[in-house]
Amino acid sequence: MKKNRVCAKCGSTAVIAPARLETAPVLGPHYEVGLAADANPSGFLKSTERSCLEAYVCAQCGYTEFYATNPGPLSSACEEAQKRSAQ
Secondary structure, three states, rough: OOOOOOOOOOOOOOOOEEEEOOOOOOOOOEOOEEEEEEEOOOOOOOOOOEEEEEEEEOOOOOEEEEEOOHHHHHHHHHHHHHHHHOO
16 A cells, blocks of 8 residues: 555555554554564663554555655664574
8 A cells, every 4th residue: 555555455546645554642643553572672772673664544444554764773773683582
């Protein structure tokens, strides 16, 4: 849906893109929701990598897909964590 702007569920081309994913606290501002991966999960310095999420929403049926805006560092952090856990 991100590339071709066609809903994978119903085939509609009415895609809202990209939409922000936010929390909705009772009081105070809204905060964006994101992803995090630690390169050193058991260490004192975790080396955390983060990425925001963007959503692609079908305006017809509501089907939604989420994509990390910066997936490369997340992948690297996960690979580093796996190497550390194997040691």
